[in-house]
Amino acid sequence: MPEMLTMMAWMVPLAGALLVRVVGDKVPPRSIAVAAALAALVCSLPGASLDALSHFAMVLYAGLTVVVLVAAPKKDSTVGEQAGTLLILAGTLAVYATDNLAVLVGGWIVSMLPLWVKPKESMASWLVPRLMLGVGTVALGGAVVLIAMEAQSSGIADVMSISALQGVKIIDNPAVYGLILLAILTRKGVVPFQSWLPAMCEQGSLLQAGLFVNGHLGAFLVARLVVPLLPNLGQDGLAPISILALVTAAYTSLLALTERRPRRLVGLLLLSQSSFILAGVESGTQEGFAGALLFWLVVSLSTTVLFVVLRALEARLGGWLRTEDYLGLGMRAPRLAAFFVVAAVAVVGMPGTLGFAAEDLLLHGTLESHRWVGLILPFATAMNAFSLLRLFARLFLGRYERMVPAIPDALPRERWVLTACLLVLVGLGVMPQAAMIFAQAKSTALHAMLHR
Template sequence: MQATSLPLLSMLVAVPALGAATLAWIRQPARARQLAIGVSAVTLALAGVAIGLFRSGQPGPQLVDAWGRVPLLGVLLQLGVDGASVVAMSLTALLTLGLVAAGPRQMLDRHTLAVLLLTESATLGFFCTQDLALLSAFWVATLVPAWVLVSRSARARPESRALLTFRTYMLAGTLPLLLVTVLLGVLGLRAGIENPFELTGLAARGVPGSWQPVLFGLLLLAACVRMAVVPFHSWLPVLMARGPFGLSLLLVNVHAGLFLLVRGVIPLMPVEWAAGGTLLAAVGLFSGLYGAVLALAQVDLRRTVGFLMVSQSGLMLAGLATMNTQSVAGVLLQSVATGVALTGLKLVVQVLGARTGTTDMTRLGGLVRKAPRMAAFFFLLSFASLGFPGTLSFVGEDLLLHGVLEAHPLVSLPMLLTTALCAITLFRAFQKTFLGGVGEEQKLLLETVEDLLPRERIAALGLFALVFVGGVIPGPLLRVREHAVETLVERVSSARGGAATTHERP
């Protein structure tokens, strides 16, 4: 365990929360946006320092900030990062800065900016914590600001009644995690363990065998709801289409549900994960294919992007269930690639909606004439999210596909079909929105459409450049997570070997 004299991680979690609190005192919209951009930039800089100080290959959490423990409850107030969390933390900071800096101004009022910063702060805490109880607290904290803002939107707009779906699913994804935390805490305190929630200690002790199936099912439910895996996906397209700006991207594209599997479910219950690998892979593949088919059927660009996210979440679950070095490394790399590319794509779609008043493809067409830069970035970011050669998603998909091929050759066929459907969906969306004939309604839209502004171009170009540079030089991202990937795979392999030995005994 590597500690530092500077409480870097604590600062990283605190800065966005302090920025959100300061926004309560600022009434001018322009100053509120400037403050939010500054706070997001400082947070990203701190995340960059954390990556610079991180040492690949070292076991245990690094950059540890320890603040003692909560008496009686045994909650350990400790933050630290490993290879998986240090990248996820930086991705969160990057996406927040992109959303705040380039989002449409009319959608970023003071309340929305505060919610984005609070969600960022809680998400960073979730990635850094080393205690299950604190992890659950941050999991809830990521949803509370969104819950408040969604409730306000639901009162203000009659059509947003469908956003009640969001609240229902978030409760379904939160209560199981809280129940598991309470049960493990009771078991640990009864056994006289000083820190019953510490993740490292929990992984070393293991979960009592009789409790494993129940706890495994509860944690898996929480993760699948947050990842929007079918059949727990309905909230995501609704939130993408009708919810407050940016919330769906932060809640899904930082892949907190995937991180819960990597940090909580698999280390604590590797035997259950190994036993359910085939079923989980099937669920993930079905979710990926189902999301791709529904994305192809949409006419609204926002819902199209939402179902593409559902599809990508399913493929990542399938790759993680396969559990070999290539598939796990591919999943973690793909989580970064899709997070960046789909955020950029959603930004372009949101700007398009703000300019034209609609994201319905049947009412659009020929926009390349008035907005060529918007069309170009939509096309490039679509390529970046599809795994086109030379992009980071290509490297992630290649590793993921090879890992699945090694374990289950036939499983790769639905994955290829899913990727092909996603490609058809995006090219169809590009053709209908930016190319094609121009009708009378489209002519009226073309007269008022403005191309991407400089700040929007900078954000879109920056996101695409990251995916492109990552595809050309993926080595640093792979090395940072190499030890975490190997540790995870070895733990599940050992569990499989132990289970096989048990079954072979007379």
């Protein structure tokens, strides 16, 4: 039964995507999509057959998808968009839930499909995302083939089972590590593979791009494949991932400083802040794991709110925004402005939000293994905080009301889901111990899982 529920968690959205395609012109596609995402959330909640990391990731991801589907503007509620979002959900949940390497690769590909096959604006600008994500997928496929071949030559019956391979210590092939590393770096947008995300945010569906990245499958792969299957690597072998992640955090925050296109800017900030998750997962300490989990939660929730607000403004104004000038939209949409600013301060770790506790934990957890985190995290978050406040100021301030076109403020459906996100961020920020109890349970289990 628990296995069945877990499988249903990713099968239902898959079926939902098909259903939207088939009957989307008769039944509102948003209704089908929200129902499927809610069903996935419900199926993920018990998590009896899941390990700590998968359970956390599945519940969070299904929840995020519900938020995105409910809050998406009408323009983004077409059959294609809703089916695509469900495919991303199904593929990502499959990667989280499965113990089978083949399903993992399958989920990895399915989660990418909606973004891969949508060259809406121009082929040239889609070349970078396609190329980088394609390289990562081929690398992951190659690594899985090599793992299977090595397992078969060692006489293991189920060559595709991650749990059967874990602890056997048969995989000592540097090519496997190299290929998995490539998959992680490309999917996570780690330098030098960072360019695809801003490009995708700018040209494609903003909400889908945000959702896709907030799966954090690169970080997940470190915990799911690298640490358990390649134990001979040790801390030194994992260090390049962290170092590159920290370089990414600094690099993308520097890029964001002069970026004037809001879509690209939020994409860069998402990349920058989420890079620290990798450092936490790889730190090997319980505080580091817990910090990474909480940071994962904070970055996912906050950036989803930022993406939703930005998309809502675009839908109201009828096109992509530029911020060379002050737009003063807060005079007409004060609630959207409030959602934006609270999410912004949360993602850069201001006190009173969960971001503060998450950053504190991450800093202490990674202090011994990565002293550079102690330096780069404050620098990167300082620059990101400035870029976000600049974006907020440009979008929402600086004009008299009579000079701002009349646009509707947050609609009830937007209000409800965004308020829920902020309640989590602020509520747990004021009383972080509740989050710590959860993080401790998950990180202890994760620590034990990765070091058994």
